[in-house]
Amino acid sequence: MFYIRYLGAELRRRPGRTALTALGLAVGVGLVVVVGALSKGLDDAQAAVLEPLTGVGTDISVSRPLSVADDDGSGGAFGQLLPREQRQLQRENREHNREFNFAELGEPGERFAEDSFLSTQLSFPASEAAKIRALDGAEDAAATLTLNATHVEGVVPEGGAPPLGGPGAHAPGGGGFGAGGGFEFESVSVSGVDVRKPALAVVTPDQVTQGRYLSEAPKRARGEAVVDLAFARQNEIEVGEETEVAGEKFEVVGVASAPLGGDASDVYVELGQLQDLWDREGRINAIQVRAESADVVAGLEDEIVAQLEGADVVTAADLADRVGGSLADADDLSSKLGTVLAIVALLAAFLIATLLTLSSVQKRTRELGTLKALGWRQRLVVRQVTGESLVQGVLGGLLGAALGVGAAAIIDAIGPTLQASVEGQAAGGGGDPFASAFGQGNVAAGSTDVVLGAPVDVGLLALAVGLAIVGGLLAGAAGGLRAARLRPAEALRSAE
């Protein structure tokens, strides 16, 4: 086709204009690619942080935390609890409410060891899980029991000893034994999981980084334990070794990596066995719920609150909102500034391409007029001008895609790290020490570093090329319109 040869000649023999137009569009769409890739990278980074946080399939987590009557943010003391709740909690921890009588442990100077459980949450019957499972919009629900197993050992002191009063004396997380000095006190958080529903459990098979998950059959899972990576490191426990919880030995079958912001108990065992150890059959204190779809989560949340008195319901979205740090800032930046930047660059590129095309048509007035004089129909002349712009658009798109890929590769190579931080406490108030977010384990608060990538996918590149073509077409339309208005008599104008 002659027109294509002409088009090629125009682009080839006016390299400056072709390059300028294509480059203008390329920079514009290249920025779009970079911003798009960064945005995708940030989303990926956020997803990487959130994925373990939200659990693999858990949409809603239900627990019955103790509500603090006077939430002044000072945190901590049981004295702030309502009398009724104090009574309830005392019932939960009846073992601990005993007077700690050294006389019962042995003669002064003898060694003693004492194991007990401490719950900071109210328990409820496992049948609640079945009721929630039956609610509209609930696909499945799994029961969990999370407790602190405390272990005290030492030498029975001479004479009197400081009384070990309420459970308040035992700060979760373990530590020394106050003024006692001669005692060792250990507190291990342990979660009993429904091994038949591993995907919904507070620890999921995906989180196991070494060894394996608990056996799927509850009977076979008895005696097995999955330990948290941090706990395993701290206590130098390896897969295949044993760990002790409340005097009971468990074989460590796997090590799980603590998810940021998720539930991180030190040890995970089979639910029934933990209930037996606690000596409260059929009691649980958290339920993980999977909704049928994201749309029904809000409705389901309301239903659960109505169903279970005093229930605290935390959705995955609540948790996601709590991710902060430079990751969130960057995501914010990319979604606001980045998008604005990309749009401005793109508009500027379109404008540059259009102006260059208009100026080119202006400069080629005589040439285009000559073509018309030679009997080229309007349509042919317009097609020629538009075609040139279109090809420049395609060139610009390809160049822009290459620029974008290059810039994204540079970002990938540099691999900037962003920090994602998650507050350990549920939203609301100055920090309710007993209302942990998901289940009752120690929510893995703190921060994690995420390496930012800039993944460029085919869709993004297609978008870039498409945008450049749109830019080329816009420029071509403007140029074509001007060319269409040229009168063939323009060819002779300069002679006058």
Add this chain to the structure above:
Amino acid sequence: MTGDPSNDREKETMSTASEITPTYELREASRSYGDGPTRVVALDALDLTIKRGEFVAVFGPSGSGKTTLLQLLGALDRPSGGSIQFEGQPLEELGDLALSELRLRAMGFVFQQFNLIPTLTAAENVEAALAPLAISRLERREKAAEHLEAVGLAPRAEHLPTQLSGGEQQRVAIARALSRSPRVVVADEPTGNLDSGNGEMVMELLARLHGELEITLILVTHDEWIAERADRVLRLADGRLVNDSAGQAAEEVAR
């Protein structure tokens, strides 16, 4: 203008041969631009008949309306008043597309600035005139080569306009104008941008092709020497025809 008698006789024979179908008939043809007080009359009620095969040279100072006349005769523009018939067809009644088609089928143009497309080679420039025609690529190429050959530029076919001299460029333009075998060639000061040697060569070529191809050649010029080669000389001033050698010749014959 007077020329030698043998030359005159030759011209005479040619015009009589094509007297039957006049190519152009202008009746009070006018072209004005603008409206109201800014209205400019470029051509004022021109009556003119141009016979088929005539070589007409149009003289006149700047602003006399000769380029406007050329635009009208070249079907590049329509009269704003009166009538211009081309081969019996009133141009003022034709739409843009029909005028475009008419230019494609019947006209060739030669411009003062040559108006070659700078990014195309000599051969491609000739092909540009053939592109809208429904002919094969091979045929188009052959025609282009043939017409470049006719103006003596076959060896320069692959040169870009910038690689050609002014005279060569104008010869490419002539090849382009003639490539579609037009019935009329409209030339706007074809020697205006050329030195005398090249100008003469181009005129030589135009005159020869006019003789060989029996085309109607209408040529606007400043160069008086060209008039000697023309069958007929029109002189314009202020948009009016002030002198027509056809009438003069008739007078001379009468005297």
